[in-house]
Amino acid sequence: MSRVGLVPFSTTLYYISSWLLLRTSSRLSILTNNLGASSCSLFFFPGSSCRCLCRSLSGGGLHKLQTMAQPQDVVVRDPEALEKKITAVREAGPIKLQVIADFDGTLTKYWIDGRRGQSSHSLLQQGNPEYDAKRMELFEYYHPIEFSPTIPIEEKTKIMEEWWEKAHGLLIEGGLTLDAIKQSVSCSTIGFRDGVIEFLEFLQEKDVPVLIFSAGLADIIEEVFRQKLSRSFKNLKIVSNRMVFDDNGHLISFRGKMIHVLNKNEHALDMAASVHDQLGDPNGLNNGGFSVKKRTNVLLLGDHIGDLGMSDGLNYENRIAVGFLNDNIEKSLKTYVEAFDIVYLNDASMLGVVDLVTELCSS
The missing domain is CATH 1.10.150.340 (Pyrimidine 5'-nucleotidase (UMPH-1), N-terminal domain)
Structure with a gap:
């Protein structure tokens, strides 16, 4: 059996319960075949509840890495390159990090109670x-x-x-x-992924700014945060389509440029320019290191290839892109693996990302 590439973290022990060869699993075979000729390694962040579907580096077979925890699927394009990025971000410290995230299908669940x-x-x-x-x-x-x-x-x-x-x-x-x-x-069936609260609380504790770029509706997103999480976060800003209401509370127009799922790289950064100067400073002041413009390490979260454009125009040194592939997995896996550093499959939780930001801020 070939050795599968794992991303080593110096402070973490890897607990592997078993390696099982899955030559007859039609679903997993389809997933792996769609990766094409490129050799792709998969890993898991220890402590998270995850399962990795792994093609060995030599291309010799398909394996499943299982942990004792509840599984979720994770794909990593290039473990060595990812490890270098993680090391660089960790050594720079939280003061150089910012998070850019999509909302729908990224922070929120794709499936809720089978619907x-x-x-x-x-x-x-x-x-x-x-x-x-x-x-x-x-x-x-x-x-x-x-x-x-x-x-x-x-x-x-x-x-x-x-x-x-x-x-x-x-x-x-x-x-x-x-x-x-x-x-x-x-009355909605919208909900945050498990681990989102822990994710946002940790980033707030570390004074890491979170900028949510959404093609949805900012007024509704803010209401979802109020009702579903019952709290706000001082380090979080939403850049999305905003509504204009009259004195009687009736919608009369939309403010600014329209953002849809595939033009975030064209308009979102322009709309976010004002918050880029101050976001991340708990006192609302632009005092050097807290300015987002000076945070040159980016963690990007999205569920769509177009979400990668959310960091276009930023002068970043390192970007770690995490993609959530919630549907059409068999047809889209290859594209997502080539585009994102890490891909979570099957409507995974945010717990693996919590482990990632913990590692990034562990200096």
Whole structure:
């Protein structure tokens, strides 16, 4: 049996319960075959509940690394390169680190109790059945296109812009209100991944700024945080589509440039410029090291290839990109593994990322 590459952490012991050769597993064979000719190693962060599906470096077979904990799947493109990044970020310290994250499908679960979890767009119920039905029709038509692995990115970008424009127009025409937002979140099937609270609390403790770039709706995301987590975080800022309401609480327009799932690299950083100067300073002051502009190490979290553009324009020295591949795994795995440093499969929890940031801030 070939030796599978593992990322060694000096402070961690690896507990391996068994190596099992899985030559007859059709699902795992499909996953591995889709990785193509590139040799890909997989690892787990000790202490997290994870299982790794591993192709040996010599290409000799498919193995499953199991731990005694509840499993989740993790894929690493290049363990040696990742280890170098982790070491560089750790040695620079938390004061040089910033986190950029997507919201829907990244911080939130893709599946909830066997049902597709809602996004900050899809959870909205306007109290107007006609317009709710129209927006659902848009979702059913455009959502498969969003995650299609066969449509070129340029074509898909135009289609996503078309979807967002139509959806925002229906929200205004349908008379969305602030009260409807609160009620919609209360009745929604949206929830954070296990470990998100621990993730955000740890980063707040370490004064690491978290910038959430979302193609959803900022007003709804803030309401989700209020209702689902019942707390706020001083180091967290949301850059997303923001609504403008009249004095009676009725939506009348949207503020600024529209952000959809594939144009975050074009508009989000421009919209985030004002918070880049101050985010991360607990006193709201731009005092050198706390300025996000001077935090040249980036941890990026996303569930879409387009999310990688969230760091475009940043002058970073090291970027660790973590992708959550929630659906279409067999068709999309190769693309995700080539794009992200770490890929979590099957709607995994955030606990592995908690272990990662703990390691990054362990200096």
